[in-house]
Amino acid sequence: MNDQITPILMPKWGLSMRVGTLAAWHVEVGTEITPGDEIMDVETDKIANAVEAADGGLLRRCVGQAGEVYPVQALLGVIAPSAVSDAEVDAYVDAFEMPEIDEDEDTGPSYEFAELDVGKIRYTERSGEGIPVLLIHGFGGDLDNWLFNIEAISEKASVYALDLPGHGQSVKAISNPNLETMVGAVIQLMDHLKLDKAHLVGHSMGGLVAAQTAISNPNRVASISLICSAGLGESINSDYIEGFVSSANRKELKPKLKHLFADDSLVNRSMVDDLLKYKRLDGVQTFLDGLKENLFSNGKQNVNIAAGLDALDCPQQVIWGEADAVIPKTHANRIAAATVSVISGAGHMVQMEESSQVNDLLKDIL
Amino acid sequence: MARTLSMKDAVNEAIDQEMGRDPTVIMMGEDIVGGAGADGEDDAWGGVLGVTKGLFAKYPNQMIDTPLSESAYIGSAIGAATCGLRPIAELMFVDFLGVCLDQVFNQAAKFRYMFGGKAETPVVIRAMCGAGFRAAAQHSQMLTPIVTHIPGLKVVCPSNAYDTKGLMIQAIRDNDPVIFLEHKNLYASECDVPEEPYAIPFGEANIAREGKDVTIVTYGLMVQKSLEAADMLKKDDIDVEVIDLRTLSPIDMDTVIESVEETGRLVCVDEANPRCSIATDVSACVARDAFKALKSPIEMVTPPHTPVPFSPSLEDLYIPSADRIADAVRKTMEA
Numbered sequence: 202m203n204d205q206i207t208p209i210l211m212p213k214w215g216l217s218m219r220v221g222t223l224a225a226w227h228v229e230v231g232t233e234i235t236p237g238d239e240i241m242d243v244e245t246d247k248i249a250n251a252v253e254a255a256d257g258g259l260l261r262r263c264v265g266q267a268g269e270v271y272p273v274q275a276l277l278g279v280i281a282p283s284a285v286s287d288a289e290v291d292a293y294v295d296a297f298e299m300p301e302i303d304e305d306e307d308t309g310p311s312y313e314f315a316e317l318d319v320g321k322i323r324y325t326e327r328s329g330e331g332i333p334v335l336l337i338h339g340f341g342g343d344l345d346n347w348l349f350n351i352e353a354i355s356e357k358a359s360v361y362a363l364d365l366p367g368h369g370q371s372v373k374a375i376s377n378p379n380l381e382t383m384v385g386a387v388i389q390l391m392d393h394l395k396l397d398k399a400h401l402v403g404h405s406m407g408g409l410v411a412a413q414t415a416i417s418n419p420n421r422v423a424s425i426s427l428i429c430s431a432g433l434g435e436s437i438n439s440d441y442i443e444g445f446v447s448s449a450n451r452k453e454l455k456p457k458l459k460h461l462f463a464d465d466s467l468v469n470r471s472m473v474d475d476l477l478k479y480k481r482l483d484g485v486q487t488f489l490d491g492l493k494e495n496l497f498s499n500g501k502q503n504v505n506i507a508a509g510l511d512a513l514d515c516p517q518q519v520i521w522g523e524a525d526a527v528i529p530k531t532h533a534n535r536i537a538a539a540t541v542s543v544i545s546g547a548g549h550m551v552q553m554e555e556s557s558q559v560n561d562l563l564k565d566i567l
Numbered sequence: 568m569a570r571t572l573s574m575k576d577a578v579n580e581a582i583d584q585e586m587g588r589d590p591t592v593i594m595m596g597e598d599i600v601g602g603a604g605a606d607g608e609d610d611a612w613g614g615v616l617g618v619t620k621g622l623f624a625k626y627p628n629q630m631i632d633t634p635l636s637e638s639a640y641i642g643s644a645i646g647a648a649t650c651g652l653r654p655i656a657e658l659m660f661v662d663f664l665g666v667c668l669d670q671v672f673n674q675a676a677k678f679r680y681m682f683g684g685k686a687e688t689p690v691v692i693r694a695m696c697g698a699g700f701r702a703a704a705q706h707s708q709m710l711t712p713i714v715t716h717i718p719g720l721k722v723v724c725p726s727n728a729y730d731t732k733g734l735m736i737q738a739i740r741d742n743d744p745v746i747f748l749e750h751k752n753l754y755a756s757e758c759d760v761p762e763e764p765y766a767i768p769f770g771e772a773n774i775a776r777e778g779k780d781v782t783i784v785t786y787g788l789m790v791q792k793s794l795e796a797a798d799m800l801k802k803d804d805i806d807v808e809v810i811d812l813r814t815l816s817p818i819d820m821d822t823v824i825e826s827v828e829e830t831g832r833l834v835c836v837d838e839a840n841p842r843c844s845i846a847t848d849v850s851a852c853v854a855r856d857a858f859k860a861l862k863s864p865i866e867m868v869t870p871p872h873t874p875v876p877f878s879p880s881l882e883d884l885y886i887p888s889a890d891r892i893a894d895a896v897r898k899t900m901e902a
Contacts, residue, residue, distance in 0.1 A: 373763065450771055470777055481733065483764040 205285050206293050207256045209278035211271045212243060214250070215348045216311060216325070220272050221245050223265040232260045234280060237557060241265075241277070247471050250349060253557040259283055261290045272300045312344075312370070317389040319382060320372025324363040324390060327355035332398050332423045334567070336362035337387065339405025339431075340496075341445055341476070341489065343369030346404060349556030350563065357564045358400070363390055365410065367492065373484035378491035380504060383410040388418060397421065402563055404428040404552060405528065406496065409504060416509040424516040424566045427539075428559065429525050429549050431496070432506040433532040439500030441527050446489045451477060463524040463548035507535040518566055520544065520559055522551035570762060575754035577728040578618050578693075581735035582655060584764045586626045589653065592739055593629045594619065595640050596657030596693075600632035615659055616695070616754065641667035641692065645675040645744070648690035653739055660706045661694035661748055664713070675744040676719030687742045691735075696724070697750040697788055697838060698886050704874035707882075709787070709838040711845055714746045715815045721745045721769055722816040726790035728758050730813055733767030740766060750788045770817035774826070778808035781896050782826040784849050785836040786812040793836050795889035800896055807896060815845055823849060824857050831862035832899040836892055841869040863902030866895040 211221050224242035228234060239251040240260075258280035265277030276297045279290055315322050325344055334354055338346040344362035354360045364371040366386045367378060375382060387410060391399060400423045403411030408430025415422040431437070444457035455473050459465035479485060496503055510517060517539040521530045527549040533541050542562055547554040572580065586592045600623050602612035611630075613620030623630045633640035637658060644656035658664065664671065671692065678686040698707040715722045721743055725731040731749070738745040775790055776797055783793045790811045797807035808826050812818060827833050833853050837846035846867045853865060868887045876882050 370761075449768065451774075470774060478729075478761070478765070481765040481767060482761060483766075 207280040211273050211275045213273040220270050222270050225267050274300050315393045319366050319386045323370040327360045329355050329359040331358050333359035335399040337403040337407035337411050339407045353560040367488035378488050379495040384414045387414045398423045400424045402426040406431045412506045426518050428520045433535040435501050437502050438527045442497045446493050460526045461549045510536045522547035525549045571757040572728050572760040573757045574728040574731050577732040581732045585739045586629050592653045594655045595631045595633050595644050637666040642670040645690050648688045653689045655691040658694035661696045661710050662708050672717045676717050688744045689742045691738045691745045693747045695751045696748040698875045699752040703877040707875035712839050723814050724748045724787045726811050728760050733765050737766040769814045772819035772822040773811045775811045776809040778806040780806045781832040782808045782830045783834045784810045789836045792889045796892035799893045827857045828860045834866045834895045836868045863899045868892050868895045
């Protein structure tokens with residue numbers, strides 16, 4: 202096998218993804234690709250996203266056809282310098298073993314559950330080197346909010362992501378739906394996993410949880426990265442928060458979810474249905490009502506941890522979507538010691554909409 | 568998520584979780600306790616197809632075996648409901664509804680109305696429905712239109728395990744009489760079902776597949792057949808939306824109308840007999856409320872107006888097939 206040949210493969214976004222549709226190529230044979238270039242659009246039943254090149258070089262073959270469905274890890278394209286002959290490229294394509302689409306296949310790592318003091322907590326794990334990264338989702342979210350981030354970050358470190366109490370598939374019966382319960386769950390999970398220290402990454406309310414965890418337990422935290430974070434100012438889009446909590450059906454919920462993305466066409470039926478399924482689990486409505494009352498009552502954020510962060514001496518960064526319609530981007534500059542990156546073309550879910558830029562920033566701080 | 572469950576087990580899990588949560592939830596039916604104590608049987612049979620197997624061992628005081636007398640035990644379940652219990656009565660096959668019809672449509676359905684809103688009747692009447700089981704004309708009917716016709720009854724006919732669990736929990740918690748019809752040929756079908764309890768509100772259709780050319784409105788087993796047809800039609804570049812009504816009373820006509828306003832074409836697929844059915848009802852409502860949006864005549868795909876045949880080859884012809892549904896969709900595209 203010629204080691205100058207690099208394949209372009211169907212990505213795997215999340216544990217449930219088995220196949221994806223190659224919606225379109227952004228490059229053609231003969232293009233010189235730079236890492237980070239958007240090379241193709243891929244769609245699953247959950248989400249559509251542009252795929253950015255992990256490797257650079259000359260695109261020699263587009264094996265995948267636009268509009269067709271391919272299994273995860275299928276060969277879609279071939280990158281190789283012009284010195285490699287066409288015959289060698291063809292031989293590489295011919296020899297590539299295309300994975301089968303197998304609906305029943307066990308797709309390797311699955312979700313894990315930990316029985317903690319707070320109750321059952323779901324998490325996922327990718328092993329790697331050094332101090333691990335712990336990803337903390339936002340209000341109403343779950344660990345799948347890190348679909349486009351977990352694999353990329355795991356190239357540089359172990360990665361863990363959890364469902365906070367009351368969220369995803371974690372415990373729903375929470376007597377105190379407040380910040381202390383969330384922080385307690387993070388520390389309990391770190392203890393359970395025997396993590397002395399972690400790089401904390403928090404999105405939205407998860408940023409507030411990460412920051413408060415660091416303030417209360419500075420020796421457990423190697424760095425913090427806050428993405429479109431709560432806790433840095435008073436204003437928040439109450440139409441989103443109130444609407445998310447009160448919406449009882451698809452029609453009510455869908456327009457609220459559009460606040461989350463710069464490109465609101467990303468809010469598809471599957472996303473709305475999955476959130477409704479979550480909201481309809483016993484206990485979730487009571488939990489969300491309580492958590493909202495404690496953190497975001499009367500259309501305002503009730504907790505501000507900017508001052509507490511100023512007193513910390515671990516590396517800190519803030520990442521924001523320029524078009525964030527949930528928490529204003531002006532909050533990005535509220536921590537004196539933090540480096541700040543504002544990413545254009547992305548909304549509140551910046552880690553999904555511009556995943557590779559966010560992944561680079563998250564890897565840089567490690 | 569993370570776990571698949573069959574529709575049969577989804578019924579069981581919903582009743583199990585509600586019985587555990589609320590001791591006023593009881594179950595009555597033929598042979599649901601039968602078999603207990605027999606040789607080699609450490610539980611009970613759990614009904615004719617074993618749907619409620621395991622529940623007697625767990626909740627012996629909440630499971631009541633009944634004599635073969637539908638009018639007696641359906642009547643007592645309804646009476647118990649008015650006195651503070653939440654009974655689930657298993658009618659075995661919906662075809663036996665005739666035996667206890669007075670209890671259902673003239674008593675349970677009317678109590679709230681006749682007693683000035685002061686009586687509540689939180690009863691669930693479960694029954695198997697539908698053809699394809701080689702069970703002949705008296706055990707194979709799709710009698711959804713008969714119960715949907717009666718004001719005061721809520722009518723549920725789910726198409727998959729996820730909906731079955733959430734709708735059954737809603738049915739048990741609901742304070743009105745609910746007729747819960749389970750298609751026997753869907754019992755083995757599996758999908759992702761959360762382990763935790765959850766309730767799906769009545770009167771909310773599910774868009775089983777989004778499409779922009781033609782709307783199919785259906786429920787029960789016909790959802791699967793319609794999705795198969797949609798897959799076939801995709802190869803002809805016809806993009807089909809499939810609406811699963813889930814509950815027939817209340818019915819979510821808003822979702823149907825909105826869809827037809829987008830697509831301009833409607834195919835109603837119903838396993839019930841063709842006269843006075845869910846298909847005719849939906850067709851009439853769309854013709855009245857969205858006439859100007861229609862680009863072609865409404866099509867209906869139903870069995871013929873005959874009893875369900877016992878001959879297997881005739882029974883297979885009787886049940887609307889994906890091919891017939893696809894043909895009806897093509898017809899709306901040609902008009």
